[in-house]
Amino acid sequence: MLHLQNYLNGQLVPPAAGRYLPNLEPATGEVFSYLPDSDAEDVARATAAAEAALPAWRRLPAEDRGRLLVRISELIERDLERLAQAESQDNGKPVSLARTVDIPRAASNFAFFGTAAQHFASETHFQEGVALNYTVRHPLGVVGCISPWNLPLYLFTWKIAPALAAGCTVVAKPSEITPYTAFLLSELCIEVGLPAGVLNIVHGTGPGAGQPIIEHPGIKGISFTGGTKTGEQIARTAAPMFKKLSLELGGKNPNIVFADCDLAETVRTSLRSSFANQGQICLCGSRIFIERSIYEQFKTDFLAGVADLTVADPQLETSRQGALVSEAHLQKVLCYIALAHAEGGTLLAGGQRVMLDGRCTNGYFLQPTVFEGLAPDCRVNREEIFGPVVTLTPFDTEEEVLTWANGTDYGLAATIWTRDLNRAHRVAHQLHSGIVWINTWLHRDLRTPFGGMKNSGVGREGGLEALRFFTEAQSITVKL
Numbered sequence: 001m002l003h004l005q006n007y008l009n010g011q012l013v014p015p016a017a018g019r020y021l022p023n024l025e026p027a028t029g030e031v032f033s034y035l036p037d038s039d040a041e042d043v044a045r046a047t048a049a050a051e052a053a054l055p056a057w058r059r060l061p062a063e064d065r066g067r068l069l070v071r072i073s074e075l076i077e078r079d080l081e082r083l084a085q086a087e088s089q090d091n092g093k094p095v096s097l098a099r100t101v102d103i104p105r106a107a108s109n110f111a112f113f114g115t116a117a118q119h120f121a122s123e124t125h126f127q128e129g130v131a132l133n134y135t136v137r138h139p140l141g142v143v144g145c146i147s148p149w150n151l152p153l154y155l156f157t158w159k160i161a162p163a164l165a166a167g168c169t170v171v172a173k174p175s176e177i178t179p180y181t182a183f184l185l186s187e188l189c190i191e192v193g194l195p196a197g198v199l200n201i202v203h204g205t206g207p208g209a210g211q212p213i214i215e216h217p218g219i220k221g222i223s224f225t226g227g228t229k230t231g232e233q234i235a236r237t238a239a240p241m242f243k244k245l246s247l248e249l250g251g252k253n254p255n256i257v258f259a260d261c262d263l264a265e266t267v268r269t270s271l272r273s274s275f276a277n278q279g280q281i282c283l284c285g286s287r288i289f290i291e292r293s294i295y296e297q298f299k300t301d302f303l304a305g306v307a308d309l310t311v312a313d314p315q316l317e318t319s320r321q322g323a324l325v326s327e328a329h330l331q332k333v334l335c336y337i338a339l340a341h342a343e344g345g346t347l348l349a350g351g352q353r354v355m356l357d358g359r360c361t362n363g364y365f366l367q368p369t370v371f372e373g374l375a376p377d378c379r380v381n382r383e384e385i386f387g388p389v390v391t392l393t394p395f396d397t398e399e400e401v402l403t404w405a406n407g408t409d410y411g412l413a414a415t416i417w418t419r420d421l422n423r424a425h426r427v428a429h430q431l432h433s434g435i436v437w438i439n440t441w442l443h444r445d446l447r448t449p450f451g452g453m454k455n456s457g458v459g460r461e462g463g464l465e466a467l468r469f470f471t472e473a474q475s476i477t478v479k480l
């Protein structure tokens with residue numbers, strides 16, 4: 001059976017201690033490969049390689065670094081089908097989603113930052129006759145990039161690409177639950193001829209391989225996406241070491257539907273924002289607030305759409321809902337469904353595990369689930385479920401819905417549906433949310449700042465924000 005390897009100093013190598021972990025296919029519940037169970041020794045070797053590669057990599061002109069990144073992007077596009085199949089097998093997501101969203105975005109991440117680095121100019125502040133102040137942005141050094149399982153290659157490359165573009169060298173760890181495409185990426189980096197040590201990929205668990213990355217004194221900054229609790233633990237370790245931190249954490253996002261919206265489009269997109277990737281995207285709109293006058297109509301149309309979301313083997317082109325990522329995660333989501341019943345919710349759709357026939361008999365499938373009748377401040381409406389579970393709640397006034405929308409510890413993304421753009425802007429400005437979409441969802445322009453307020457994170461990714469994160473500003477003043 002396939003044994004994935006670490007990518008250290010330009011080579012594929014086994015873990016120092018020789019231990020491996022089983023890697024399961026969520027659609028079948030069966031082991032299909034093994035991944036290195038790396039430890040602090042592997043992280044130390046990766047960091048030493050990254051430190052050795054740093055001087056030459058940071059000296060390389062941005063154009064030359066960019067050319068290598070663009071070449072990686074081209075190879076991802078060349079291997080799109082193979083990578084999409086691998087992502088679907090590893091994560092349980094429909095292959096059609098991996099083919100149209102995950103893998104194309106991974107290619108775009110490299111292409112975008114490969115070229116963005118060439119446009120990253122330093123600032124000058126000229127004081128006529130007095131002084132010239134200019135800013136140099138030095139690469140931060142060796143950085144750690146740690147990513148989750150929900151959008152595996154998409155989020156892994158979203159961190160690595162800007163770090164490399166900025167002239168940093170990298171020690172990266174994908175989720176131990178979905179390591180496969182990161183391993184395939186290391187093969188592409190070798191094919192491209194990325195200089196040894198510039199990117200190092202260490203596989204393994206959070207405590208085993210992730211924590212040593214956070215603790216290593218040679219690693220100057222950490223870019224992390226994952227659960228809020230993990231983010232908290234990372235901050236506790238990294239802050240006293242004065243490491244730069246970028247944390248993209250959870251969300252409990254409101255989807256606000258006003259009566260004057262384009263209802264057909266609102267329902268169509270709300271189905272996607274509720275259930276895309278089985279609801280396992282931190283940007284999913286799991287709390288849908290609907291203005292009372294159209295509540296019943298929205299509910300009817302939405303539930304009709306939910307009935308069409310075929311839960312099936314993610315390898316099938318017809319599959320619209322694949323498997324959840326693991327048995328443990330499925331059980332966590334089922335606990336929230338039980339809680340929704342206990343908190344007085346009325347089940348409108350789903351709520352049950354799905355047992356499929358054939359090769360998927362033991363897969364982790366769940367019906368897309370909709371509740372109504374829950375209090376806006378109950379646990380189900382405040383805690384991140386990260387699964388295919390949404391709640392519907394009617395509202396009467398803008399003030400009321402704003403209070404409810406802002407009534408969680410999270411503040412990542414929000415969506416507003418209305419034809420009244422004055423209202424859209426007014427509401428958007430009052431939402432405690434790092435990202436607001438008006439009449440759309442998951443519209444991504446890679447130049448925009450991406451990240452959350454409150455417990456949804458610290459810092460912003462994307463565009464210049466990412467390049468700023470991976471560099472350290474030095475201010476130089478010349479007296480005139």
Ligand SMILES: NC(=O)C1=CN([C@@H]2O[C@H](COP(=O)(O)OP(=O)(O)OC[C@H]3O[C@@H](n4cnc5c(N)ncnc54)[C@H](O)[C@@H]3O)[C@@H](O)[C@H]2O)C=CC1
Nearest residue numbers: 147148174175205206207210211226227230249250282386
């Ligand atoms: N972007 C998001 O908003 C995501 C949110 N989640 C939420 O988090 C919950 C837990 O999911 P998990 O898979 O356990 O996410 P997690 O936050 O534990 O895992 C994310 C990454 O962090 C690593 N990690 C874990 N502990 C670490 C540590 N102490 N130091 C360094 N790295 C560490 C993991 O190995 C993985 O690569 C989910 O149920 C979901 O609610 C999960 C994935 C993504």
Ligand SMILES: O=C(O)/C=C/C=C(\O)C(=O)O
Nearest residue numbers: 150225248281282283444
């Ligand atoms: O950058 C994006 O387009 C999406 C990011 C999504 C996450 O960070 C997530 O779901 O964890």
